[in-house]
Amino acid sequence: MRAISGLWRWRHNPLCRRTDLLEGWVALAALLLVLITAPVLGTLVGSAAQDALQSSVREQHRARHAVTATVVRKLDPSPLDVDPETSTGRDLRSRVLAHWTAPDRTDHHGQVLARLEDPRPGDRFRIWTDRQGRLVTRPLDTATATTHAVLAGFGAALATAGLVECGRRLVVWRMVRRRYALWDQAWDRAGPDWGRTGTGS
Incomplete structure (x- = not known):
């Protein structure tokens, strides 16, 4: 004014x-x-x-599904994985061979990054897949x-x-x-x- x-x-x-x-x-x-x-x-x-x-x-919540995967065995860390010495506990991931059942009831095996500090065979963790069981990123939240x-x-x-x-x-x-x-x-x-x-x- x-x-x-x-x-x-x-x-x-x-x-x-x-x-x-x-x-x-x-x-x-x-x-x-x-x-x-x-x-x-x-x-x-x-x-x-x-x-x-x-x-x-x-749309993402309709197309992506949270399923439970089971650790088959721990894999050697890849050079592209997060460095455990420089990462925090929140973003620490381990590369494992896992088994999961897709929403369409088909069985899948594959390498997955798990949010487990010390994965052992039989440990369970959640992953996101499409209906056919292919790995996808977590859907965006509201x-x-x-x-x-x-x-x-x-x-x-x-x-x-x-x-x-x-x-x-x-x-x-x-x-x-x-x-x-x-x-x-x-x-x-x-x-x-x-x-x-x-x-x-």
Whole structure:
């Protein structure tokens, strides 16, 4: 509000140039655009992302199934596996040969990364598969999808505000260049007569 009241008083100042007023109005227009457009676009993008992500969550939960796998034997660690010395207990995984039954009742064997610190034959753990028993990643959960949607909305709002600010800076830059060009022209007209008597200077 102080900027608006200052702009209103500044317009009657005898030292105020037309470009000064234009810069003030451009700044005010940019502020209003940021305050109105950024939240609206952020809400629209966040809402669209939420709908798409929640639809994906429902589809993944329909297509992916949690099944219980049984350790057959522990396998030698692969160089691509997580280094146990640098990993925490939360992300420690062991490579095992496991057996599981798919939702379509077919039996499967394969190498699996198990969240077991010291797997032994007969140990059970949960894995995610499709209906045919092929290993898949864990489905996205609702809370994570909502978090991604909120972040998308914030990102869209920030991008909109950034674009508006870039537009304002570009307009002001063009105005300043124009002002300097006019000053140069005025100086070129006054320069040859600078300091001469009788020239009105």
